[in-house]
Amino acid sequence: MSTFFRGPVCGTDNCRSRLWRIIDGRRTCQYGHVMEGDVEFNDDEDDINSMGVITRRLNLTTNATGSFRSSMSSQSQLNQKEDANQKVYGVEGERLFLRCFQHILKLQCTWLVEHQNFPPVFADVVKLMWMRFLKSLEVADRRPTAGDDSENTSTEILERKPRLSLLSSICLLYMANTHLRVPIHSCDYIRWICSMELVYFKANLHLPAPWRKQLPNYYHQILEGGKTPSEGQFFHKLAHMCSVVQVSSCFSSYVSYEALTLKLLFAVKLPPQILFDVKELITISGDDDSSFCLYENHRERVQRLYLCADLRVAAYFILAVRYKILQNDPFFVNYCLAWLEVEGFEDSPATTEDLVTKLSHDAASLPQNNHHPWSDQQTTDYLDWMEKHFLPASTKTQTETQTIDHRIASKKLYSMFPLDRAPAENAEGGATRPSYVDKIQETYLEISDALAHGVRVPRQEQTPKLAQLTEARLLREISYRFAVSQPQLRECLAHLQTRICKTRNSTNCAS
Amino acid sequence: MFELPLVRNTKRVRTVRKLRYQYINTLYQEYRRVQSSATANSTLPTPENSAAEEASDGDHDSADATSRRRRRKRRLLSVLGHAETDTDLSDAEAEEGNDDAEQADSEKEFFTRHEKPQETFEVWNTDRQKTVPMNTSTLSYDTCKQIERRAQKRLSAGMGHISKNADQHFRAMRDGYEIVAETPESHHLAHITQLNELLHVNIMKGRWDIAYRCFSILIRLPGVDIRSMWGPGARILRELSSTDKGLGTSEEFLGWLSGIYSSRSNFNQAMNFLMDPVFRCGSKTHTAKFVVAWLWELLFASCPDGTEHFSEEDPSNRKLLRLIERLSEMVLIPPYMEDPEIWFIFAVCHLVSADQLSQRFISTKSRTSELERDISRNQVTQHITNAHNCIRTCETKKGDFSFPRRIIEEQLACFEKRLYQNNDDLTASDPESEFGLGNEQENLDTQNVLGPGMSSMIDEEDNFFGSAEQVHFGFDSDSST
Numbered sequence: 001m002s003t004f005f006r007g008p009v010c011g012t013d014n015c016r017s018r019l020w021r022i023i024d025g026r027r028t029c030q031y032g033h034v035m036e037g038d039v040e041f042n043d044d045e046d047d048i049n050s051m052g053v054i055t056r057r058l059n060l061t062t063n064a065t066g067s068f069r070s071s072m073s074s075q076s077q078l079n080q081k082e083d084a085n086q087k088v089y090g091v092e093g094e095r096l097f098l099r100c101f102q103h104i105l106k107l108q109c110t111w112l113v114e115h116q117n118f119p120p121v122f123a124d125v126v127k128l129m130w131m132r133f134l135k136s137l138e139v140a141d142r143r144p145t146a147g148d149d150s151e152n153t154s155t156e157i158l159e160r161k162p163r164l165s166l167l168s169s170i171c172l173l174y175m176a177n178t179h180l181r182v183p184i185h186s187c188d189y190i191r192w193i194c195s196m197e198l199v200y201f202k203a204n205l206h207l208p209a210p211w212r213k214q215l216p217n218y219y220h221q222i223l224e225g226g227k228t229p230s231e232g233q234f235f236h237k238l239a240h241m242c243s244v245v246q247v248s249s250c251f252s253s254y255v256s257y258e259a260l261t262l263k264l265l266f267a268v269k270l271p272p273q274i275l276f277d278v279k280e281l282i283t284i285s286g287d288d289d290s291s292f293c294l295y296e297n298h299r300e301r302v303q304r305l306y307l308c309a310d311l312r313v314a315a316y317f318i319l320a321v322r323y324k325i326l327q328n329d330p331f332f333v334n335y336c337l338a339w340l341e342v343e344g345f346e347d348s349p350a351t352t353e354d355l356v357t358k359l360s361h362d363a364a365s366l367p368q369n370n371h372h373p374w375s376d377q378q379t380t381d382y383l384d385w386m387e388k389h390f391l392p393a394s395t396k397t398q399t400e401t402q403t404i405d406h407r408i409a410s411k412k413l414y415s416m417f418p419l420d421r422a423p424a425e426n427a428e429g430g431a432t433r434p435s436y437v438d439k440i441q442e443t444y445l446e447i448s449d450a451l452a453h454g455v456r457v458p459r460q461e462q463t464p465k466l467a468q469l470t471e472a473r474l475l476r477e478i479s480y481r482f483a484v485s486q487p488q489l490r491e492c493l494a495h496l497q498t499r500i501c502k503t504r505n506s507t508n509c510a511s
Numbered sequence: 512m513f514e515l516p517l518v519r520n521t522k523r524v525r526t527v528r529k530l531r532y533q534y535i536n537t538l539y540q541e542y543r544r545v546q547s548s549a550t551a552n553s554t555l556p557t558p559e560n561s562a563a564e565e566a567s568d569g570d571h572d573s574a575d576a577t578s579r580r581r582r583r584k585r586r587l588l589s590v591l592g593h594a595e596t597d598t599d600l601s602d603a604e605a606e607e608g609n610d611d612a613e614q615a616d617s618e619k620e621f622f623t624r625h626e627k628p629q630e631t632f633e634v635w636n637t638d639r640q641k642t643v644p645m646n647t648s649t650l651s652y653d654t655c656k657q658i659e660r661r662a663q664k665r666l667s668a669g670m671g672h673i674s675k676n677a678d679q680h681f682r683a684m685r686d687g688y689e690i691v692a693e694t695p696e697s698h699h700l701a702h703i704t705q706l707n708e709l710l711h712v713n714i715m716k717g718r719w720d721i722a723y724r725c726f727s728i729l730i731r732l733p734g735v736d737i738r739s740m741w742g743p744g745a746r747i748l749r750e751l752s753s754t755d756k757g758l759g760t761s762e763e764f765l766g767w768l769s770g771i772y773s774s775r776s777n778f779n780q781a782m783n784f785l786m787d788p789v790f791r792c793g794s795k796t797h798t799a800k801f802v803v804a805w806l807w808e809l810l811f812a813s814c815p816d817g818t819e820h821f822s823e824e825d826p827s828n829r830k831l832l833r834l835i836e837r838l839s840e841m842v843l844i845p846p847y848m849e850d851p852e853i854w855f856i857f858a859v860c861h862l863v864s865a866d867q868l869s870q871r872f873i874s875t876k877s878r879t880s881e882l883e884r885d886i887s888r889n890q891v892t893q894h895i896t897n898a899h900n901c902i903r904t905c906e907t908k909k910g911d912f913s914f915p916r917r918i919i920e921e922q923l924a925c926f927e928k929r930l931y932q933n934n935d936d937l938t939a940s941d942p943e944s945e946f947g948l949g950n951e952q953e954n955l956d957t958q959n960v961l962g963p964g965m966s967s968m969i970d971e972e973d974n975f976f977g978s979a980e981q982v983h984f985g986f987d988s989d990s991s992t
């Protein structure tokens with residue numbers, strides 16, 4: 001019952017006790033000596049103070065209507081504190097997570113419609129896909145419980161984990177735009193998420209505050225994005241999602257390879273003629289439109305990545321370039337020589353987004369990235385991006401969580417280090433910065449200059465070597481855009497090659 | 512490439528850290544067992560070595576020590592006849608003991624044998640007298656392996672449930688491999704790494720504008736701890752603030768740091784690892800480096816250029832007075848109270864103000880009235896006394912803070928000489944001030960001033976601080992006298 005607290009040594013009759021308790025309002029030591037004297041009263045008070053009595057100062061401020069509000073606000077703060085601890089777990093938590101995921105999906109759709117001029121119907125298609133996904137969860141749920149009572153199904157307990165990651169949202173978006181035949185491909189999505197234009201990394205900060213508070217931490221982790229997708233994670237997820245949603249049954253799942261080829265072409269700056277060569281190669285190899293559909297796979301991982309349409313197109317593209325060189329087409333061989341010669345172009349992607357994507361991918365996949373010294377322009381671009389996209393995205397809700405002291409302190413600090421130090425200078429820099437089209441034109445011009453100046457006489461025996469070099473570079477350039485590793489892409493290449501050889505042989509035999 | 516200004520406290524890091532100390536401790540125990548059995552056979556116990564063993568026992572096996580303490584306590588209680596009477600007490604004590612046992616984790620145990628990192632930070636023990644003979648006892652390979660095997664065996668019980676990743680890290684560390692810098696885990700971290708690298712590279716190249724941009728973005732990112740990167744920030748501001756009025760000065764920045772991060776807390780080794788503690792922030796026992804840097808910077812800023820003559824309204828003078836005021840408050844509380852460097856700065860402050868005040872006697876002697884001269888003479892004496900006191904305190908504090916004491920005292924003597932010379936002149940013209948002069952001289956005598964012949968002893972230590980002040984004091988006073 002009684003609780004002792006430490007105090008001075010009692011000292012009465014050489015008593016060595018330091019522990020005291022209060023009996024009838026008097027301090028009594030552990031062996032029953034009563035502390036006496038008025039002097040002790042002073043000590044008493046001091047002790048009580050030091051034992052953690054909290055004094056408060058009322059800061060009375062008035063609100064807009066002129067009434068005092070300090071007590072009110074403190075009460076509401078207390079309530080909020082209680083709410084903050086109320087995380088939701090179990091079925092409720094899962095439901096909340098799905099709701100949050102849906103919210104993010106909605107944000108992503110809005111951004112695509114507003115900033116990338118997607119048709120407004122896009123959001124509806126995504127919604128349809130999402131509904132089908134949710135339904136699949138329910139179906140999977142019903143199956144095991146069908147033998148039992150029907151009560152469980154009515155309460156909608158999701159027995160199967162939804163296995164959602166943020167990549168699933170991108171997959172849904174991609175499936176929807178494939179259905180609508182919007183010429184956007186996986187490489188575009190990866191670029192957007194890496195450059196943080198599309199809501200992806202730190203997506204949990206975009207959630208409404210009450211949800212964010214209630215959501216358990218492991219779901220926060222999922223919605224934070226984490227690592228940059230690499231090693232073909234996106235394609236594994238895509239194939240799985242396609243099979244869950246059953247895209248092929250009621251949606252169009254054809255990926256237009258022409259658009260993707262053209263996109264790759266401009267990304268790596270090869271001559272446009274290649275487009276026709278790629279098309280020809282595809283017809284020769286006997287692939288029809290059906291082989292460029294979204295691949296469905298009920299497993300978590302795709303064993304054969306070449307079945308994924310995007311990667312297949314990329315592999316065909318590289319193969320076409322290789323065959324073209326091996327054919328010893330004089331213009332093309334010359335072009336490739338010049339292309340390989342143009343220095344620094346590989347390390348300096350045309351746009352900031354590409355730069356950031358490459359950096360993110362390198363950081364996520366390579367154990368030790370060798371840092372190329374960046375040019376001034378690249379550094380400025382990168383810092384601009386940091387300021388415009390990265391910083392706002394990662395500090396979205398920072399001010400909410402800070403205490404007022406913290407906020408004042410950081411405000412002072414930020415005023416010492418203002419972000420826009422020289423606005424005039426920045427504006428000038430923005431004006432002179434070339435646009436995407438300008439940059440592409442510039443690079444093509446550079447290559448054509450190199451073509452015009454150096455007269456190269458390629459020898460027959462050098463062409464295999466040239467083909468190898470070109471291929472290696474293409475692999476490097478393309479792999480990071482699709483967030484796959486180079487060996488994976490090489491594997492796709494090898495498979496297609498054997499396939500083409502087979503079809504050639506069979507047609508030869510037939511003829 | 513560069514250290515990230517983040518505290519990365521993942522579960523893996525914590526587990527591996529705990530395992531490491533456990534492993535080292537078990538190794539140590541095993542080793543001691545082997546050694547003690549070896550030594551027991553070879554030599555008879557002497558009073559010396561048994562005493563040493565006991566002392567080390569008390570130090571090392573803290574678990575043992577706690578149990579022994581508890582045993583002793585219980586015995587004492589039983590002797591006093593109170594052990595059974597008060598259950599509350601014994602409960603409380605037992606609880607405390609349990610806590611101790613829990614808290615006496617392997618890390619603490621390790622650090623009882625070694626010096627804590629915050630105590631050895633930038634302390635160079637070059638004293639030959641403090642050297643300890645090397646441990647020359649050898650160990651056969653077989654025994655070494657045996658010890659290792661035993662330690663591993665003892666540790667393996669606790670390693671059943673740790674993650675694969677942590678296990679790998681621990682194994683690598685145990686076998687003496689170094690783990691290369693890990694790839695940053697997330698997209699977020701990857702870009703912070705990149706930004707950090709850009710910051711350092713551009714500072715090295717001297718491109719302050721870009722470095723400034725990096726820094727200003729970096730400090731706004733959540734999770735970045737400014738305490739581990741204030742150095743670059745102060746440097747950048749020093750470069751840029753003179754040209755750009757929109758920025759704060761490095762003085763302001765350091766002042767902000769000193770104001771925000773108090774050093775009233777105790778430093779908890781177990782909580783703040785992965786970062787160099789003392790350089791990062793202060794504690795009750797250590798002055799934060801940014802506070803010291805800030806004080807030096809304030810001192811530099813409050814020194815006059817030397818060309819313009821002294822006046823009351825001089826802003827630098829007011830700054831100096833404010834600095835002295837602040838220092839006099841600071842040296843009353845713990846971490847600064849015991850820091851010799853703070854005391855030294857305090858002394859230098861007094862030195863500078865004595866210099867400024869005594870200069871008045873040379874430059875404007877005809878214009879000042881007698882009363883003013885008296886007042887300022889008193890002030891000078893006061894400052895000189897204070898400087899002496901501070902230096903004396905500085906020397907009594909622990910820590911090997913060395914400074915050219917002789918030069919400083921010579922300077923102080925020089926300032927006093929100024930008064931004296933002036934008074935010489937004045938006595939010729941003005942016999943009324945003789946009384947005051949006499950007092951002054953007495954004061955001078957009691958302060959044990961070094962003779963003017965000392966000035967030839969200024970040696971190569973003149974550039975000890977590498978700072979402009981030192982030069983400024985020396986030549987300024989020389990030229991003026």
